[in-house]
Every structure is written in structure tokens, then in C-alpha cells.
Amino acid sequence: MKELKTLLRIVSMFAVGFMFYQTADAQSRADRDLINQAVRITKDNFSFAGQTPKGARVFAVNQPNASMLNAIDKGLADLFAVAQKNNYRNRLSYPDYTIFIARADRTTNSDKNYSPDIAVGSAQYAGSVYDQGGFVYAAGMVLAYNPCAFVFAEHTKDFQRVSEIVRYEGEHLVLYHNDRQLYKKTADHSQGGGHPILK
Numbered sequence: 001m002k003e004l005k006t007l008l009r010i011v012s013m014f015a016v017g018f019m020f021y022q023t024a025d026a027q028s029r030a031d032r033d034l035i036n037q038a039v040r041i042t043k044d045n046f047s048f049a050g051q052t053p054k055g056a057r058v059f060a061v062n063q064p065n066a067s068m069l070n071a072i073d074k075g076l077a078d079l080f081a082v083a084q085k086n087n088y089r090n091r092l093s094y095p096d097y098t099i100f101i102a103r104a105d106r107t108t109n110s111d112k113n114y115s116p117d118i119a120v121g122s123a124q125y126a127g128s129v130y131d132q133g134g135f136v137y138a139a140g141m142v143l144a145y146n147p148c149a150f151v152f153a154e155h156t157k158d159f160q161r162v163s164e165i166v167r168y169e170g171e172h173l174v175l176y177h178n179d180r181q182l183y184k185k186t187a188d189h190s191q192g193g194g195h196p197i198l199k
């Protein structure tokens, strides 16, 4: 009887150990998929992994400073507030979001204003006013819906713009998980319409 108890304890220890291993493995596989997707789109390497003070997950080309991390939290706070106003319930907590900070492919726009943007394949924007010849400059871009992830460029100033990008990219994700019809109508900006979508 004593031996059986010992055996059971050993078995359950293994079971717990195995469960942890499974969870950690599944987690890292999801992260790997996400990182591969971000690398494919931006051609950047994301060597920094961390989180904002409120718990949003961050992968970045360089370690982001406090202003950057706080601007992300501010953008998510604004997003959650407007989502709650619309009675949405899903994906309204900081850890639901994984945010990639890529290298800026330009830092000024055609009007010579500070505008760190990423260059992404034009796809649905081909031939439109946004098309730069195979790519478009974007302030931000959704990477995945499960988990919620998007990417935007490094900023050294104008962190208000970061908060806006976070709120605006986040709108697509919140709509996807709370109002699929409005999501479909607003997902593709080449058909007209911009941000903010939610008021």
C-alpha cells in the first residue's frame, strides 16, 4: 500500500511535469508562428521580448523605452474604453494583445511630416493611390487574430501617434471578436473608410 502511494505520487509528478511541458511547448509554438509571420512581413528580427506595464506582450527590434510602452498601454486603454461603450466583451484585457515593433522603413511621409511607417507588400492596394510599386507604407498592420497581434514601426518621438496606431489596429481585432459584420465591412481600407471606426 505504501509502495502504491509512492508510485502514484511519482506518476502524478510526471503528469504535472508533462502538462507544464505541453503548455510551455504549445505557447512557444504559437509565438514562433507569430514571430515568423512578423519576420516575413517586415524582414526584421525581433530580439527583444517583454511586456508593457499593464501586461500587453511586446516583441521588438530594440528594447522599447518607457514612453513607447506607456503609449501602447494608453492606446489599448482607449480601445477598451470605446469597445465597452459599444457593449463589446471579448478580448478587452492587455495580455490578449501581442504587439510587434518593427524597424521604420521611412520616418517622414510625402508631406515631410514625422511618420515612422513600415513597408508591406501591396496585395489589395495594388494600383491604388497607396501603391509605391509592389508595396505600400502602413502605420500599422494586423498580423494575427488568434492571438490578437499587430505590428507598427519604432518611434523616437510623437508617442501620441503610437497610441493612435495601437487603438486603430486594435479596432480591427476587437471588431473581429465582437462584431464580425462590421469587421468585414471595415477590414479593407482600399475599399474606402479609415479610422476611427468605433465611436
Ligand SMILES: [Zn+2]
Binding pocket: 168, 169, 172, 189, 195
Ligand atoms: Zn485599419
